Amino acid sequence: MKYSDKIRNIAIIAHIDHGKTTLLDSLLRQSKLFRDNQDIPERVMDSFDQEKERGITIFAKHTTIPYEDYKINVIDTPGHADFSGEVERILGMVGSVLLLVDAQDGPMPQTRFVLSKSLALGLKPIVVINKIDRPSADPDRVLNETFDLFTELGATDEQLDFRYIYASGLSGFAKKTLEDPSTDMTPLFDLILEATPAPGGEVEEPFLMQAATVSYDDFLGRQVTGRIVRGVVKKGQTLIHINGDGKATNFTVSKLQGYLGLKKVDIDEALSGDIVIISGLPEEATIGDTITDPRKPEALPAIKIGEPTLSVDISVNSSPFVGKSGKHVTMNKIKDRLLREKKANISLRIEMKDEVDKVTVAGRGELHLSVLIESMRREGFEFSVSKPRVIIKEEDGVKCEPVERVYIETPEEYSGKIIEEISLRKGEMQHLSTSEHGITKLEFLVPTRGLMGLRGDFLTMTRGLGILTAILEGYTPWKGNIAGRTKGVMISGCPGKTNGFACFNLQDRGVLFVKPGDEVYEGMIVGENSRDNDLIVNVTKAKQLTNVRASGADENIILIPPRQLSLEQAINYIEDDELVEITPAQIRLRKTFLTENERKRKEREVKN
Template structure:
């Protein structure tokens, strides 16, 4: 009985009310239907033979867009890149009409520079693709080609009487990562693009459409410092490159530090956490350990909204800990507030790494004997190499182990020595979790089919020498 549409609709209403929905938001129209059977209706027990009632409700209930007459104004809010046509400006036409081949003025975001140019082609978005059109009217979101030198925040306006719109702000980078070639023993086994030239060309293409990204030469000829808006921003780029067939290694995320008025400053974010009321104490404890400062706390029903000022480096790895502590119910958002004085050291990961001392196949016999040392990231029969991080140590120091040793097979048997190995399931990282987990002396090795953690210096002798 709880699955009846009236009951479900009442539960949705109660949920929206508990989330402080306004009277206008609570006064909504309900249409019932079945996607599997392909019908929509105003009554749940009166099926129809089409989805026309839904389309009629959209026309009746949703107001039509306002049409502003006058000279054209299009604020560039996004951009795309094509190897054939170059950069493509994307935005909403807020006034007037644009036509293919029309002469226009590109008003730069500085409010001073005006550049005379010409539209080559106009496209509107249809489904998952684009459709070429001759004219675009007010209110339409369209893509424009043929305009050179534009940036997000510029305005495409009238040729004779340009009237630019207020530009939108572009967040500056707050974190950087080192991108380098894959030089592990498993180099070139998975990827199609593996050299520094391939990585450099791919990053240059990304710069054409990703304005929040910055790329600078790294400490060596085959490495690059990539600056982005945060760990998620950079992990999206890495995941895209991995799927395209690239092999690379990335280092630990680092926040960008600036010198302002003679003081060392770091990026500070405004973080908002919406969580159950009984979890608010745990959330506050986790945030304050990362140098977060509670600025506001409000309760609504059985949920609490907490607002913090927290350093960007304190957010690294915080989301997964927050979800674990709140049983997945915390909703965490954050945005850049600005650069403020350095708040001091933050306690991050305290456990050491379990490192493979040999190259070969990991056996269940060896993993079973070493499980008391920590939790492993690999499963039996996985291929490992010397210097690969294969687990997390229970203590703060790193240890080197041999998981490639198989059990010696003899004809001797003894009571208790032939027990079946019981292996704890390995911990599997997502890309973002791996980037947040690694230490300064570790890399994440990313290939199209695998993701591994490794030490920068693979040989134990080299690591000991560097530690001295």
């Protein structure tokens, strides 16, 4: 038996929150990788801080589970559409995918997206009907809906004859039929071994591998992870790196690592079919590059990744509070950090333009960009971010913009408001249906511009009971102007510290973003005006004190709590003449030009 016959490479794909990481937790726990008394956190694969806080997977991660005398390499993938680039690039490494479908919700929009990608690559998915122990689960209906989805996506006869299993990742059991006892994950382990083809590849042939994941180590330099297509690799071996332009560079393998459970382990050699980490590559090595043997150099086809749809400008923080909480404030530091991100994150596009004071960063969506911005903020960077812009294409001389297919589930009484709001944002309804339980399902085609800021309004409109998912559909001719923010802002007219007296007098004018005791500067946005014009206010004005005693006590001041904007909300809230000031301690909104004179001068220049 060949070595690769004992290897199975598989990825877990699903819609967001259908239980990928929880199911993998159960597989890891039952694989005897951990001691009985070892403390294992929930969602153990979500090791990145933001993944734990947001409750979602952001980066694809590798693990290896030993089962009997087999080695199962498992890749946990994100379920959110903004991180679909992570899914696209790792599917070429695996022999099959576990497609998780919620036993209550059934196939969801992102299920369709990840399934279409895997079917296009010729993979034969294993369907896992997860969460079958939920009170309202209906596994039979969900299985039929999943089969219908396979048919709709043009699956081949062989792909339509998919294997399936029922499971509960949280309770830690899987079973082939609903009547079987609920014991452990053994049926799922056995099904993976049966239904996933061995990776193949001849050990005697010269070495060949494609980089699917890229990382950087301060001591080891550039590292790439990928599946060995054929041959053997050893520590200290000389190989050739071929980039996307066909340029070949010799290098020596300084370190070779594999996975065991959650850990990286040093190994001396690896054979075809295995997933390994190779260190010592040239600095410019990136995802999709080929690593091959000098005896038979061969370049593999590049990995195709969907293009970004939104971009923001990142510039130095020019506010009076610059450097108060951040360590890295210069443009050189910001550029170095973004260049490091560009090497590891293939779905981001980072452009250093002629302007010395800003960098344009393009990504898949607001969440994709905000994860990068939040990471930099936590690393001690200070900078300013512009309003997101959609990336325009020209097709046959026609100006085109990205359009997204939006799926909405909401209680019936809120559907009218939603239809009205999305119509104002140039959305076109494609489908509407209401179930006997009073849940309305809506489907729209909406320009990406129209989706900016919609999620916050959507949660307000549906009292938090609605679900909204958007997936890029393609490009459509420019839809014309879309109304932006309908209200103006309150701008601080002077620097200082806010106080309760000024806040109390201003709260009738709109909604404040600051509380008493906050430091403000001229040009900083301190609230939302109740009207459509911008208003310059003095939020630092204190009550006039006299030495004359009043006959009655001062009136009791009752302040409305200020509106706290999250990073995504702040980026969506601003207009073209405004910026979000990002610091490790605070997120502030400001006008691009801080003084009233500068703003008026700019207005006159635009008119002329």
